[in-house]
Every structure is written in structure tokens, then in C-alpha cells.
Amino acid sequence: MTDWRLFTEIPRIAYFSMEIGLTTEIPTYSGGLGVLAGDTIKSAADLKLPMVAITLISRKGYFRQSFSSDGWQEESSVDWQPEELLELLPRKTLVTIEDRDVKVQAWLYRVNSPTGGTLPVLFLDTDIPGNNPEDRKITDHLYGGDKEYRLKQEIVLGIGGARLLQVLGFQVRKYHLNEGHASLLTLELLNHHRRPVEDTWDERASWNTPSVQEKCVFTTHTPVEAGHDSFPYDMVKRVLGDVIPIALLQELGGKDKLNMTLLALNLSHFVNGVAKKHGEVSQALFPGFEIHAITNGIHPFTWASPYMMNLFDEYLPSWANEPELLVRVDNIPDQEIWDAHAGAKAYLLQYIEEVTGEQFDPDILTIGFARRATAYKRANMIFTDTEHLLKIGGGKLQLVFAGKAHPQDEHGKRMIQEIRKQKEFFGDKLKIVYLPNYNMDVASRLIPGVDLWLNNPLRPLEASGTSGMKAALNGVPNFSVLDGWWIEGHIEGITGWSIGPPPTETTTNEDVNHTDEDVEDLYAKLEKTIIPLYYSDQDGWIQVMKNAIGKNAYYFNTHVMMRRYVTEAYLR
Numbered sequence: 001m002t003d004w005r006l007f008t009e010i011p012r013i014a015y016f017s018m019e020i021g022l023t024t025e026i027p028t029y030s031g032g033l034g035v036l037a038g039d040t041i042k043s044a045a046d047l048k049l050p051m052v053a054i055t056l057i058s059r060k061g062y063f064r065q066s067f068s069s070d071g072w073q074e075e076s077s078v079d080w081q082p083e084e085l086l087e088l089l090p091r092k093t094l095v096t097i098e099d100r101d102v103k104v105q106a107w108l109y110r111v112n113s114p115t116g117g118t119l120p121v122l123f124l125d126t127d128i129p130g131n132n133p134e135d136r137k138i139t140d141h142l143y144g145g146d147k148e149y150r151l152k153q154e155i156v157l158g159i160g161g162a163r164l165l166q167v168l169g170f171q172v173r174k175y176h177l178n179e180g181h182a183s184l185l186t187l188e189l190l191n192h193h194r195r196p197v198e199d200t201w202d203e204r205a206s207w208n209t210p211s212v213q214e215k216c217v218f219t220t221h222t223p224v225e226a227g228h229d230s231f232p233y234d235m236v237k238r239v240l241g242d243v244i245p246i247a248l249l250q251e252l253g254g255k256d257k258l259n260m261t262l263l264a265l266n267l268s269h270f271v272n273g274v275a276k277k278h279g280e281v282s283q284a285l286f287p288g289f290e291i292h293a294i295t296n297g298i299h300p301f302t303w304a305s306p307y308m309m310n311l312f313d314e315y316l317p318s319w320a321n322e323p324e325l326l327v328r329v330d331n332i333p334d335q336e337i338w339d340a341h342a343g344a345k346a347y348l349l350q351y352i353e354e355v356t357g358e359q360f361d362p363d364i365l366t367i368g369f370a371r372r373a374t375a376y377k378r379a380n381m382i383f384t385d386t387e388h389l390l391k392i393g394g395g396k397l398q399l400v401f402a403g404k405a406h407p408q409d410e411h412g413k414r415m416i417q418e419i420r421k422q423k424e425f426f427g428d429k430l431k432i433v434y435l436p437n438y439n440m441d442v443a444s445r446l447i448p449g450v451d452l453w454l455n456n457p458l459r460p461l462e463a464s465g466t467s468g469m470k471a472a473l474n475g476v477p478n479f480s481v482l483d484g485w486w487i488e489g490h491i492e493g494i495t496g497w498s499i500g501p502p503p504t505e506t507t508t509n510e511d512v513n514h515t516d517e518d519v520e521d522l523y524a525k526l527e528k529t530i531i532p533l534y535y536s537d538q539d540g541w542i543q544v545m546k547n548a549i550g551k552n553a554y555y556f557n558t559h560v561m562m563r564r565y566v567t568e569a570y571l572r
């Protein structure tokens with residue numbers, strides 16, 4: 001085991017993220033944002049990029065999902081033992097919260113790549129004797145508690161994280177803020193970068209905002225208003241105190257409320273959205289800032305099923321660290337692609353039976369849908385006209401769902417309950433399961449095992465979406481609304497299929513929504529194109545599977561993404 005001090009020998013990019021999904025055993029993530037952060041760090045380790053990640057320990061995880069007999073989501077804490085997986089580092093720092101000193105410590109996890117690259121991930125923790133009992137819980141629940149709890153977590157992440165890097169001796173080249181949760185770190189940097197001014201009356205000039213900007217890169221992840229944290233100034237004053245003068249804070253973070261996105265925008269020299277369209281939509285949301293786009297990816301080695309991995313190893317050696325080689329997928333014989341997928345499908349069907357008792361048929365076209373259960377993702381859209389769906393899909397389709405609703409998202413929970421109740425209508429004619437407790441393990445079994453990956457969000461609210469990339473890597477074509485990454489990955493009938501009209505939205509507040517057209521197109525394409533292709537033209541279907549790998553997965557991965565961050569953001 002390398003001594004942690006070795007990590008401090010070279011300057012690094014410090015990647016701050018509220019959540020990180022590295023493995024299922026470390027439950028410090030809730031969904032897409034965290035998995036992206038984990039995949040980012042894994043690709044960075046493969047590529048031997050000098051980085052260090054900073055996140056929260058989330059001792060109680062996000063939550064474990066189960067269902068009542070009525071199909072209502074129930075939540076319980078995930079207890080895990082950090083000391084079994086992580087190494088406690090010997091130095092601590094302090095942050096001030098509500099005028100109290102709060103001690104912060106860090107646990108180290110090493111991401112080891114087969115290439116020999118190793119990167120440190122620091123998990124911040126306030127559960128330390130001497131901290132008051134309430135403060136010891138600050139790093140317990142990911143996205144739990146109220147606004148004040150969130151603000152305290154963001155103080156620990158942003159300010160505590162920056163200070164710990166310093167006391168541990170890390171040299172930081174750039175700070176990468178993955179979403180606005182860590183924006184308070186800019187205030188810590190502002191204090192570090194103060195410069196003397198000759199005219200002592202010119203307070204503002206002593207605050208060297210350009211030198212902080214030069215250090216910071218900011219990635220925004222959602223065009224949904226609720227996704228951008230903001231805090232009232234009376235709360236900020238009480239909980240955070242006066243770390244910088246209030247007038248300056250209002251200039252940088254908003255007049256009426258402290259908006260964490262605005263703060264990060266104002267103090268970063270490079271800002272990006274996570275897909276081309278999301279860059280444009282964010283640009284409209286924040287006029288006056290230059291917003292670039294770097295499309296998200298997935299870590300190929302993490303998300304290829306063992307079945308596909310064997311094939312790739314045989315026909316496209318070194319694909320995992322050079323995923324561009326997947327462009328040569330046509331070197332793999334059709335039958336072997338089909339058989340590898342059949343293996344992944346059998347593995348999923350076995351899991352479905354273990355968990356739900358339902359026996360799915362390996363010869364039936366199986367559609368998968370799994371992501372956070374929240375209104376704009378419209379998980380229940382396929383059930384808009386159940387009679388019609390039964391007519392099209394009876395005996396020809398099976399549906400697998402999964403996904404958690406945030407504990408306070410009643411609408412999301414109702415959506416799940418509705419889906420779980422569809423079984424009563426469809427019975428054995430069209431099997432439907434909703435798998436509990438979607439997490440990285442479930443995802444890596446579910447996504448490669450279905451035949452078609454469905455996504456029908458309300459446009460333009462899907463910033464990127466990454467589960468569709470995991471599908472493509474495993475030869476599972478996407479059937480999706482044209483939003484997020486799919487606008488870039490979609491070639492109709494070649495890499496998969498679109499749902500609904502071409503994307504024309506440029507802002508999130510357009511009145512038109514295409515739900516009726518989307519539903520109609522969803523049914524029409526299933527009936528006239530997708531079901532016939534699957535059952536009557538296996539060679540044609542395999543061609544689409546191969547194109548998903550060769551024309552989508554070769555590009556939509558975190559290796560390509562990280563090379564772009566290096567050349568377009570970190571080296572500027």
C-alpha cells in the first residue's frame with residue numbers, strides 16, 4: 001500500500017463532488033451525478049491524470065429502497081463501516097458552523113487502475129469525538145435533512161475540503177466543481193488570494209476574483225430549477241458567518257439569495273454543461289456567462305458485462321483503456337455478439353426471478369427503464385394507453401423497471417406505485433417487474449441484460465443521461481426522446497430509435513410539450529419498426545446492436561470525456 005503522502009508530491013486537479021459512486025459497497029451516491037463522478041475518477045486513474053477527489057462520507061448512505069405490499073416506497077438507512085474499506089488520515093481541520101468550531105477529518109480510498117495509475121479519493125467526515133452531537137451527523141445522510149443541513153454539508157465539502165487538502169499537503173493546480181454543491185470553496189480561495197491595495201478605502205480591489213477564477217472549473221448538471229441550491233442570506237449569516245463581506249457575497253452569489261450555481265459561475269474561468277444541448281439550455285438560463293459543453297461518458301471497464309468484456313478482450317484487445325477501438329466492432333462475428341448478449345440476458349432473468357419470483361421468457365423482447373423516479377423522467381409514459389400497449393405488446397414484450405424516488409418526492413413515489421400496479425391489468429400477457437433498490441450492482445446486471453433501453457424524459461430537462469451509454473456499450477440499442485446525449489448519439493434505425501419530434505427547445509420554460517406526440521411515436525415505432533425487426537430480422541437487429549457499440553460506446557465514455565476536460569478546461 002502506498003503511503004498517502006506520495007499523493008502530495010505532484011500538483012493535482014482537485015475534483016469536488018457531493019456524491020461519488022465507485023462501488024456498491026461504498027454507498028456515497030444517489031444516482032447519475034455520483035456514478036459520473038466515480039467513472040470520472042476511474043478513467044482519470046486509467047489515464048494516470050494527476051487528480052484527487054473530495055466528497056462526503058455519507059455514513060448512512062442515500063437510502064435503501066423497499067416496497068410496502070401496496071407498492072409504496074419505503075426507505076431505510078444504509079449502514080456501512082468506513083473503517084473496513086477506507087484509511088483514516090492523520091490530520092484534521094476546522095470549519096466554523098453557527099459560530100462553533102467543527103472538526104473535519106478525511107478517509108482515504110485508493111482507486112487502482114490495471115494500468116498502474118492510482119488516485120486518492122478523500123471522504124470528509126465530522127463524526128469525531130469533541131464535535132457536538134448535532135455536528136457529528138452533518139456527514140450522515142446524502143441529500144437528507146432540510147436546507148440548513150444541506151448548507152452545513154456544503155460548508156464541510158467546500159471549505160472543509162479545501163482546508164483539508166491544504167493541511168494534508170496537497171498542491172492544487174485547479175479545482176473542479178462537479179455541480180454547485182462545493183461552491184463555497186471559492187470563498188475559501190478568495191480569502192487566500194487577497195492582495196494588498198494602496199488605497200485602503202478600496203476594499204473591493206483587495207479581493208482578487210480573477211486569480212480565483214483562474215483556479216476553478218465548474219460543471220453544471222441540470223437545467224431543472226430545483227437542482228440549483230440557494231440559501232436565504234439570514235441563514236447564510238447565521239450558519240456560515242461572515243467569511244467574506246456580505247456585499248461582495250451578494251455581488252458574486254445573487255442579491256436576494258445565495259445561489260450556489262451563480263457563485264460558481266462567477267468564480268470559474270471555464271464552465272460547461274454535460275451535453276451539447278445542455279450547454280445551450282444552460283447558456284439561455286445564465287446569459288452573460290460563456291458556457292461550453294463536454295458530453296458526459298461512462299467508464300467502459302466498469303459498465304461492460306463480463307460477457308461483452310470477454311468478446312472485447314478477444315477481438316479488440318486493450319479496448320478498456322482505448323475505447324475508441326470499439327469502432328472496430330464489426331470484427332466480432334454476429335453470432336458471438338448475440339450469444340454474449342444472451343448470456344447477459346439470462347443473468348438478468350435469473351436475478352429477476354430471485355428478487356421477484358417472476359419468470360421472464362428469454363425469447364421475448366425485453367425493455368428496460370431505470371433511473372431516478374421523478375416527474376420529468378415520465379417512467380409511466382408507456383402506460384398512457386394500456387389497451388393499446390397490450391394490443392401491440394401482448395406476448396411480445398416484457399418490461400423491467402427500477403429506480404428510487406427522493407424520500408420527499410411524493411409524485412415520484414406515486415409514479416412507482418402506479419407502475420407496480422400495472423401487473424394487475426397485464427397479468428401474464430405482458431410481464432412487468434419493478435426491481436427494488438436500484439444501485440450500481442442492480443444497474444450493471446439490469447442494463448446489459450435487456451434488449452432495448454427506453455428513455456422518455458420531458459425535454460429539454462435531461463442534461464445528459466448516462467444509463468443509455470451503459471446500454472450502448474453492451475450492445476443494447478437506445479429507444480429515446482431526443483434529449484441530452486442521445487441527440488448526439490442517435491442515428492435513426494442505425495444506432496437505435498428516437499421518440500417524438502426533433503429537439504427544438506432552447507429554454508426550459510417553453511409552453512409546448514410534446515407528450516401526445518411522444519406517446520404516439522413510442523407506440524408506433526414499437527409496433528411497426530422495433531418489434532418486427534427483433535422477431536423477423538435477427539441479422540438486422542444484431543447490426544443495430546453492433547452500431548450501438550461501434551458508433552455510440554466508442555465515443556460516449558469517460559476516457560474521451562477526460563481527455564476533453566484536460567485539453568479544454570484543466571490546461572487553460
Ligand SMILES: *Cc1c(COP(=O)(O)O)cnc(C)c1O
Nearest residue numbers: 031032371439440443465466467
Ligand atoms: C447510470 C446510473 C444512473 C444514471 O441514469 P440516467 O439514465 O443517466 O438517469 C443512476 N443510477 C445508477 C445506479 C446508475 O448506475
